[in-house]
Amino acid sequence: MKQTLITTALLAGAAVPLHAQEANYPLKLTNCGLELSFDAAPDSAVTIGQSATEILYSLGLAPRVSGTSVWFNPVLPQFAEVNAGIERLADNDPSFESVVAKRPGLVAVQYEWHVGETGSVGTRDMFHEIGIPTYILPADCDTKDNSTGGDGTRIGAFETASVYKGIRELARIFDVQAAGEALISDLQATEEAAIARAEALDLPGDLSAVFWFSSADLEIDPFVAGQLGAPGYMMSKLGIDNVIESAEEWPTVGWESIARADPDVIVIASMDRRRFEADDVEKKLEFLSTDPVASQMKAVQAGRIVQMDAHAMSATMRSVYGLQTLSEALSEMSFE
DSSP, rough: OOOOOOOOHHHHHHHOTSSSOOOOSSEEEEEEEEEEESSOOOOOOEEEHHHHHHHHTTTOOGGEEEEEEEOOSSOOOOGGHHTTTTEEEEEEEOOOOHHHHTTOOOOSSSOOTTTTTTTTSOOOOHHHHTTOOOEGGGGGGTTTEEGGGOOOOOOSSSOHHHHHHHHHHHHHHHTTTHHHHHHHHHHHHHHHHHHHHHSSSOOOEEEEEEEEEEEESTOOEEEEEOSHHHHHHHHHHHTOOOOEEOOBOOBBOOHHHHHOOOOSSSEEOSSSOOSSSGGGGHHHHHHHHTTGGGGSSHHHHTTTEEEEGGGGGGSTTTTHHHHHHHHHHHTTTTOO
C-alpha cells in the first residue's frame, strides 16, 4: 500500500496569512549546535531536502521558496500546482553555486551531510560567510551522530517530537506560528489514529518486520533500516520487532541473515530516484519473488509486502504518514 494523503490542517496551514501573529524579533535559537539570529523573517528560502520543502509549503510559505532540491517522491498532492511553478535546482544534490545564485534569506536543509562540517553541497561556514543563514532540521541532528559519515548513526531513538520541533522553529523564524501549531496538531491526530488502529487488531505478540530502502546492486547486501531511525519509530509504535539490530541509520545486511530472522512483514521503499537499480520498487518485488534465498521468507510467500514512500522512511513529517500506511496495511493482513 502506497500512502497519498491530503489533510485538512495541511490545506488550512497553506492558507494561513504570513503574518498571523506579531513579530517576535530579534529571534535567537540554537540549531544543530550553531547559534542563529534573525532580525526579521527571511524574505526567501532555498530548500535542500524534500522534508524542508514540504514543511515550508505546509506553513503557507511557498511564495517565499525560490528553489528546491533533493527529491525522493512526488510532492504532497495538495502542493503539486504550486511546486510546479518553483525552480527545482536539482533532483539530488544541488551545487553550492546554484543555491547561492538564488540569493536566499535562508537555506533550509533536511540532511546535515548536505550542509554540515563536510557537506556535499557546502559547509555552514561557507554559507554564513556570505551572509546566508542555514537551518538544518533537528530530526537529522537531535539524537544522531553525523560525524560517522554516510547516513550517520542514531545515538537515541527518533521521535516525532524532533519533527515538531523543526516545524515549530521554522514557523517562529518566518513568524507564522499559528500555521505551525495547526500542522503539528494535524500530524499528531494522524499519529494517534494510526496507533489506535493497530492496537485494535489481534496481532501476534512477536510480530517482526524489515524495512528495505534500496541496494547499491541487487546482487549485494541491501540497505535496511536500523533500530533507531524513522522505521524503528513506526515499528515500536505499532508493536513490531525490527529484525535488524544495528544503530546505524541504514546498515547493509546480507539476505542470508535477514532470511534467518524470517520477518513476518517486509516494507519496501517506493521512490522516483534512480541512483541504484533497486530504487525501482518493481525491481525489489522481482528480486523478492525470484531470489533463491529471499523468496523463501514467510513474508514473501504470504504476500505480506508493504510499499511505502521512501520519503516516509526518513526522519520527516512524512514518517507520520508512513506510520498510517503500515497501520492500514496490517489491518488487511492475515497472520494465521
